[in-house]
Amino acid sequence: MKLEDFDYELPKEAIAQVPANPRDSAKMMVIHRKSGKIEHKIFREVFDYIEKDDVLVLNETKVIRARLLGNKTTGARVEVFLLKKIEERIWQTLVRPGGKIKEGTEVVFSNNVRGRCIRHLEDGTRYFEFNVDDDELEEVGEVPLPPYITSRQSRPEDYQTVFARIPGSVAAPTAGLHFTPELLEKLKKKGVKILKISLDVGLDTFKPIEEENIEEHKMHTEFYRINPEVAKEIKSRKGRIFAVGTTVVRTLESWAKTGNLSGYTDLYIYPPYEFKMVDALITNFHIPRSSLIVLVSAFAGRDLVLKAYKMALERGYRFFSFGDACLFL
Template sequence: MAVSARTIAMDASLFDYELPESLIAQEPIEPRDHSRLMVLHRASQTIDHRRFYELPEYLQAGDTLVLNDTRVSAWRLLGRKPTGGQAEVFLLHPLADGRWHALVRPGRRLPDGSRVRVGDQLEVVIEGRLEGGLRLVRLHSDEPLEQVLPRVGQVPLPPYIHKQLTDPERYQTVYAHAPGSAAAPTAGLHFTPALLERLKAQGVQIAFITLHVSLDTFRPLQTAQVEEHKMHGEWYTISPEAAAVINATRGRIVAVGTTCVRTLESAAVGRRQVRPGSAETRLYITPDYAFQVVEALITNFHMPRTTMLVLVSAFAGREFVLQAYQEAVREKYRFLSFGDAMLIL
């Protein structure tokens, strides 16, 4: 697994910037690929202002676009205990035996064996405790869960989004396939099936990998020094087929989102080469990191003092990235999960 040398201590305040609340996007733009696209050219230190549907102008035959096909399987359930008290169950992801990993509130008042009623169609039984405050729960319903959950549950949007979606699928990528995430890999939300077909038609290869995004993705840096932050673990999979496409790339390897960056660099076994397989990654990419696989990056605009902003700064240079963020604020780009995109070449 690739690791960062972490030889230079950096103060977390170096990754701060002023983000007006009015620029935090509260709903996705339609169509998906009509979001704005800021293009950063590292070699010339210049910036273009485009639209996401113009992405094919910056990619070429032989490039490989790497996408995270994880699917958000989490649901926020608001229910009541038999005593009438309110309870919340945050379903994270399903297990093979039919149970789910979940977070519950109020945790101390919901011991093992507790039952939470959600509407008239669903009952949640709390069965066990796990590390990190997780609980094992089992769902009971007379109807298939895939029909009940969208009716009684809420899409678990990030805490800075205060407006519920009318269509839960809008918080999924169009290629979401593998259930397991608590949050969407939001850099991929800009793609449409038609845009992916345009890219394929011009000779861009598509490789799907999987990294299941945890709730910790929203945590800001927890320490005064960037390098002292403890990275959360996330599970990833690279199939032999995807690894073969990536390893045979003639052009650039383009990661869509920081989740793809962490997956590819975690699986790196040399320059532009990855090993197939599944593993947990705790890779923390800081500005002294030497990238082995990723050569271009598509990402959204991130919160101040977050590991994602640190990763992007490691890839493009902190000063250049913060200059671009200041320009994005001036030009009123839309920020965070439902916001606009950045392409770093």
């Protein structure tokens, strides 16, 4: 399939700059995959669609303070963005301005934290070795909001789910941002089984596809974990599996494909794809030409997804990380 098949025109004003307040007051488009029926709801009304004995699976990863601002020894300002931990004190990073960071270049951050570029990779990223452990590195970093969120009203704490627990992501699993503690408790009392897995979200999940033929796109690896007790609960389920976000989909489908409860996955889901675990999907409205809109199209069909996106724009839905939600049934 061609990349242009997953493109659409998105006006800048449709990109949400702040989250809904309260979180579960966002709009929610409900899309029925078999009939093609589309409904317009408020997110808290997801309660009406999830039944007793259904399983709601959340990604409890926590966004780390991955954005580091420092200076070269010459005084030049440098931004180092942590992508993935390679080994103790060594991280794969994005650097700006990249052209001025050579192997051996040292960058000084606050609190006498230092990093040295030790390797250039072909994809433009760099390995940095730091003089401190992760805890001290976190102290000098900032939670990285996506570049399309430019409003000064946006707060870093808004970019964490209320159930975030396991540090490791450089971007939030944004479908989970719509949930409040009260909504989760209400679902639990209804008899919905709420289970948590984790996948360390990397920037590759959100970046646009560059290949003309989508089948040629390659995903970077991301680390996932499923507790054996959670796996047991999923296997013995009586109801449907509701995946909260594409990261949960990729985690569950990676487990189904490999049989491994933890490890690195580069699973790239595109049409046609036979889903083995997921019955329903809660997600946001995604970036054009990205692996995310391709995944959603594999789940619900490209024509239905693009029809829903067109309708969302006409009805004033908000897009991307702080935007409104879709429920695919």
